Amino acid sequence: MADLKAMAQAVERGDRNAVVQATQQALDEGVAPGTILNDGLIAGMSSIGAKFRNNEVFIPEVLIAARAMAGAMDILEPKLVETGVQPRGKVVIGTVKQDLHDIGKNLVAMMLKGGGFRVTDLGVDVAPARFVEAAKNEQTQILALSALLTTTMPNMKEVIQAVRAGGLDGVKIIIGGAPVTQAFADEIGADGYAPDAGSAVDLAMDMVGAA
Numbered sequence: 638m639a640d641l642k643a644m645a646q647a648v649e650r651g652d653r654n655a656v657v658q659a660t661q662q663a664l665d666e667g668v669a670p671g672t673i674l675n676d677g678l679i680a681g682m683s684s685i686g687a688k689f690r691n692n693e694v695f696i697p698e699v700l701i702a703a704r705a706m707a708g709a710m711d712i713l714e715p716k717l718v719e720t721g722v723q724p725r726g727k728v729v730i731g732t733v734k735q736d737l738h739d740i741g742k743n744l745v746a747m748m749l750k751g752g753g754f755r756v757t758d759l760g761v762d763v764a765p766a767r768f769v770e771a772a773k774n775e776q777t778q779i780l781a782l783s784a785l786l787t788t789t790m791p792n793m794k795e796v797i798q799a800v801r802a803g804g805l806d807g808v809k810i811i812i813g814g815a816p817v818t819q820a821f822a823d824e825i826g827a828d829g830y831a832p833d834a835g836s837a838v839d840l841a842m843d844m845v846g847a848a
């Protein structure tokens with residue numbers, strides 16, 4: 638019989654084969670796709686996210702867990718769509734203009750997916766106008782900006798100004814990246830700041846009222 642606790646543990650271990658197999662078995666046994674997502678896959682990612690925040694595990698473990706979950710999502714996603722399960726929220730993410738660093742941003746994107754968000758990743762060196770366009774097209778609730786250079790941090794403010802000028806007042810803007818701080822977020826009028834990928838998920842949940 639499908640064991641969602643074991644599935645969550647397999648996600649944490651990053652055992653892709655076990656996670657994919659358990660997901661298929663649960664589907665075959667008629668477990669609801671939303672239950673598999675929440676009680677199996679997201680439970681596993683949440684647990685590893687908490688351990689990452691507490692420095693009990695490190696980036697490689699999180700990446701391997703995210704890869705295991707992604708394998709299961711390949712088979713689960715069409716079923717979620719069929720059964721009309723809604724994502725927790727939509728996030729558009731990218732690294733700001735003139736900044737090519739994407740390792741942390743990718744980690745945040747993976748953790749957000751692991752947290753049940755639908756994520757559109759615009760990549761690196763993203764101009765403010767592209768963020769605005771994507772936020773409109775995707776009808777996103779959250780825009781997540783990453784910057785790794787002190788010289789590109791000011792470009793986050795440009796995005797915020799462009800988004801507000803574009804009339805997207807309902808879109809929450811959250812920011813992060815090694816040189817970014819809560820004080821900087823306050824200064825430029827961001828809606829939130831997260832120091833790491835796990836906290837970014839908690840913050841995003843907060844923003845959509847799912848915490």
Ligand code: B1M
Pocket residue numbers: 696735736737738739740741742744745781782783784785786787788811812813814815816830831832833834835837
């Ligand atoms: Co660059 N680089 N780099 N670099 N690089 C740094 C950032 C630097 C600190 C190195 C140093 O001098 N000690 C320095 C910045 C100095 C500064 O501005 N104060 C620097 C520099 C100067 C440069 C160049 C200018 C070097 C040059 O060409 N002279 C150049 C700039 C290129 C450009 O962007 N235009 C450059 C280039 C590169 C590479 C291309 C070689 C490569 C990037 C490869 C890639 O990303 N695909 C690179 C790398 C790898 C680094 C270091 C070594 C590692 C960054 C990293 O990936 N960390 C970095 C030094 C360091 O940090 N030790 C450095 C791991 C990653 C998981 O952490 O990105 O912080 P991080 O993400 C964390 C959190 O910050 C947070 O969550 C993540 C996970 O917990 N987070 C968010 C990140 N984004 C978030 C968004 C959110 C929330 C949380 O949204 C809400």
